[in-house]
Amino acid sequence: MREHKMTKGQTEAKISEAVSAFEINYMGRGPKQIKTTICQDLIIIRLKGFLSQAEQKLAESSQGVELLKRVRTTLFEGALDYLDALVKDVIHVDIESVHSDVSTRTGEKIIVLTLKENLELRLSK
Numbered sequence: 001m002r003e004h005k006m007t008k009g010q011t012e013a014k015i016s017e018a019v020s021a022f023e024i025n026y027m028g029r030g031p032k033q034i035k036t037t038i039c040q041d042l043i044i045i046r047l048k049g050f051l052s053q054a055e056q057k058l059a060e061s062s063q064g065v066e067l068l069k070r071v072r073t074t075l076f077e078g079a080l081d082y083l084d085a086l087v088k089d090v091i092h093v094d095i096e097s098v099h100s101d102v103s104t105r106t107g108e109k110i111i112v113l114t115l116k117e118n119l120e121l122r123l124s125k
Contacts, residue, residue, distance in 0.1 A: 008123045011091065012036040018086040019045050019111065026079045027072075028052075031109070040120050041096075043087070043113040051107045059104035072102055093119050 006014065015036040024030040032049025051059070051068075058064035076083075084095050094116040102109045 006123070008038055008120065011119075011123060012038055014090045015043060015045065015087055018090055019047070019083070022079070022083050022086055023047065023050060026082060027075060038120050038123070041115045041118045043091075043115065043119070045111040045113075047109040047111070049107055050109055051102075051104070056107065065104045068104060069102055073100070076100055087113060091115070091119055093117055093122070 013036070015038075016034045019036070020030045020034050027050075029050060029052055031047035033047070035046045037044045037046075055068055058068050080098055083098065088095060096114040096116050099112040099114075100109065
């Protein structure tokens with residue numbers, strides 16, 4: 001029996017679901033919006049509205065921004081194996097590296113995953 005092959009859009013939606021669940025279960029709060037884009041051997045995930053009200057208040061000062069970024073980065077780095085497993089379960093491709101940054105000005109977070117092969121090409125076959 002052949003397994004059902006997902007389209008690029010279905011794969012992007014499944015990755016968004018997995019990352020949203022990760023944010024809720026591990027980081028404590030999910031994003032208001034999330035969009036995933038697969039581009040060759042990159043997965044770009046854009047999260048909007050994921051900062052809590054307390055974090056938004058903290059981000060009003062430069063010291064608060066520094067503290068917020070340090071805490072968020074430490075939590076995220078500590079959960080990379082969990083995130084890696086969640087995404088790999090969807091795409092069945094090894095992840096080379098994970099990059100992430102938070103904009104305290106816009107309340108956005110970007111996660112970029114580099115893969116060991118071209119996922120976009122694989123999905124188009």
